[in-house]
Amino acid sequence: MKTLILAAEGEAINxxxxxxxxIILGLVAFLLLLFIMKKFVAxxxxxxxxxxxxxxxxxIEKAEQAQAHAQELxxxxxxxxxEARAEAARIRDDARIEGEQIxxxxxxxxQEESARIVAQGQTQLETQRAQIVAELRGELGKLAVDLADRVVGESLEDEVRRRGTVDRFLAELDGASAPATK
Incomplete structure (x- = not known):
């Protein structure tokens, strides 16, 4: 009602x-709110x-430290x-050298075994050859004596004569075959 009275008196209400x-109440409430904000909230x-x-x-520091640690690792x-690659290369080289040595x-x-076997074979062949030559000489001598017995008609049973004749015959045979083999 007071507003109506003032309005009636001629004052215009804006x-x-x-x-x-x-305005005063709003200002007090604002200052109180500002004080509470500064004292407790801020x-x-x-x-x-x-x-x-x-x-x-x-x-960030932990991340940087972790990153630095990871970089170190x-x-x-x-x-x-x-180092492992160098060690592996060294081992490969050592193994290759050792393999080549083996x-x-x-x-x-x-080669030594081959030479030994060849020498043993040659020795065995020489032995067999000498044995065969001795057997053949004996057989050839016997055949020669038998042939001479038949051709000459006299007996060559005497051992000394027979051996001399056989040796002479074989010497002639060796002499005749030696130039032919050369």
Missing amino acids: PVLPHTSE PRFETLYAERAAKIEGG LEQYKAQLA ISELRAKA
Whole structure:
């Protein structure tokens, strides 16, 4: 009603301008809200912000440390891998050299064994040849004596005569065959 009375007195009420009491009450409420925000809310936000920033920075530091550690491990791995490759190459070279030595030793042993077998074979052949020649000389001598017995008509039973005749005949035979083989 008071507004009506004032309106009746001739003062015009401006609907855009608030009343003074509303302005004072709004200003007090704003200052009270500002005080509460500065006293309680802003410090809480600051601590949460600082904690979060510290966590992020700590996480970045941890990530950088982990990355540095991973890089060190990678370098160690690469060094070990290079060392293992060098060791493998050295082992391969040693094995190849050892293999070549074994092959050359086996070749030398095989050649020695071959030479021994050939020499043994030649010795055996010479022995057999000498044995066969002796057998053939005896047989040839007997045949020659029998033939001479028939041709000459006299007996060559005397051992000394027979041996002399056979030896002479074989010497002539050897003499005749020696120029033919050369």
